[in-house]
Amino acid sequence: MALIVDLSKYQDSDQIDWGKAKQLIDGLILRVQYGSLTLDKEYAKHVANAKKAGIPFMSYAYGHFVSIEDAKVEARDLIKRADKASAALILDVESLTLDSLRNKSELAAASQAYIDVLKAAGYKAGFYCSHNMYKAHHLDKVKADFLWLPRYGVNNGNKSTKPDWPCDLWQYTSKGNQPFYNGRLDLSDLNGNKGLDYFFGASKPKQETKPVNKPKPAAKVSALLKKGSKGSAVKSLQHDLITAGYSVGKSGADGDFGPATDAAVRKLQQDYRIGIDGVVGPQTKSALSKALAKKSKPSGKSVVPYPGHVLKRGNRGKDVQRIQRALGITVDGIFGKQTEAAVKAYQKRHGLSIDGIDGIVGKQTWNTLF
Known part of the structure; x- marks a missing residue:
């Protein structure tokens, strides 16, 4: 049995006894970001402490994309932000990921596009998704280097009900207890033929291991x-x-x-x-x-100051056209139902709490768009 622990902002890195953790943990999975704009505040600390303790780690991101193209943007942001010592990069898809999509039927395609970007950059790419979404949303069609599924059962900190489908990693509880941390932990174990070295070895191919006399x-x-x-x-x-x-x-x-x-x-x-x-x-x-x-990159003409008033359904004009262009939707200068829905999805994805997720473009939403 392997002890694999995933950590995010919900586990204060300073509250972990890394000396004990070093003796018990086989590998860590650390969260980098939630969408593109919300960085995990503990990621840098977790990475620094994991390196100091000599614990190998992978990095993951919670997907919060609104389209297939946006999924690729988030993947590129993950690549930029993940520590280079990450043995692999993982996409996490859950209910809020689905909620953020404009076209819900694109969830599998957007997830695949995300993973393809990771692979194209040379990383070993993993895929995590909610157990109840795996078949229901055709996520079983997504091709990644490895699959990580959660299935808790009674969820008492011990292994209970296995996933219904074959997977490489099994997250078996969200209420794990370990002597190195006074709080609940998400715990996973190996669940297939791949060993620990597969997950926590080098993420990129080692070119020097290829025979120099056999170029292809x-x-x-x-x-x-x-x-x-x-x-x-x-x-x-x-x-x-x-x-x-x-x-x-x-x-x-x-x-x-x-x-x-x-x-x-x-x-x-x-x-x-x-x-x-x-x-x-x-x-x-x-x-x-x-x-x-x-x-x-916005051109000089696109970067304009906030017009000084909110824009909402029913408005018309050039400011509405600018919003529509920035959102990548039909540009007709009319703030209608489609524009309102696109604004809501954008606000939800970017956590624009000042304006509220209400489809109204106030100063914060405007400045974020441009």
């Missing part, structure tokens, strides 16, 4: 995305191209690298003055990253 250039070439490629990586590419302002055709992000996607890639390559071949290699990926950064 052909494999590298085949990994490039180009006309004829299919799958989730192509779909993620298409989403990024659309976000950056390049049309991939009427079918949108369908995971099929066809003529329209090929044309979009070539246009990107032309705009950034790199070899125009329609193949997505390192230079093209770098160009796309620059295009996304440029697109997401």
Whole structure:
């Protein structure tokens, strides 16, 4: 039996006896963020203490995205914020994740997009989701490097009812008691064929372990995305191209690298003055990253001061258009039902407590948008 403990802001790092923890804990799972804007206030302390005690750890984030594109943004933020010593990065999907989505049917696709970003960055990517959501919301279709499921049963600190589905880690209680902390803890154990080394070893491939006399250039070439490629990586590419302002055709992000996607890639390559071949290699990926950064950065005209009054349903005009552009919805200058719903979802995701999650754009919501 392994003792794996996940920690967040609910466990004060200063209240943990790290000397005792070192003797008992096999691995830690530390929370980095809740969505993109709410950082876990104890993460840095937990990391510092875990390193000092020599306890290996993985890092996770509670998903609070509003769309597939937003899921990828949150994943990139997790990569930036997670300590580099993290053995793996994990997406946590629960009921509030579902609540934050504009289109509830996109939960599995958004989760997959998030995980694909982690994998593309070279990290071992894990997936955690509520037990009752796993099948009900098609989360069993999400492909990650490992699956972590909670199932508590009587939830008395001991193992009780196992998950209904095969998984690699089992979180068996949220009321665990351990001598190194005077409070309740979430405890997990191994639940498959993967050992502790799999979870708490190096997160990125060690290139130096590959035989130097067996290079595989052909494999590298085949990994490039180009006309004829299919799958989730192509779909993620298409989403990024659309976000950056390049049309991939009427079918949108369908995971099929066809003529329209090929044309979009070539246009990107032309705009950034790199070899125009329609193949997505390192230079093209770098160009796309620059295009996304440029697109997401407000221009001088978009950064405008708060108009001095709240904007709500029924309002019309240029200020409403600015809000709609920032939210990525239809721009018609009319603050209607769709705009109100988008504002509510945005406020909920970003924890805008001053205005309240009410669909009204006050000063705090305006300043956060721009």
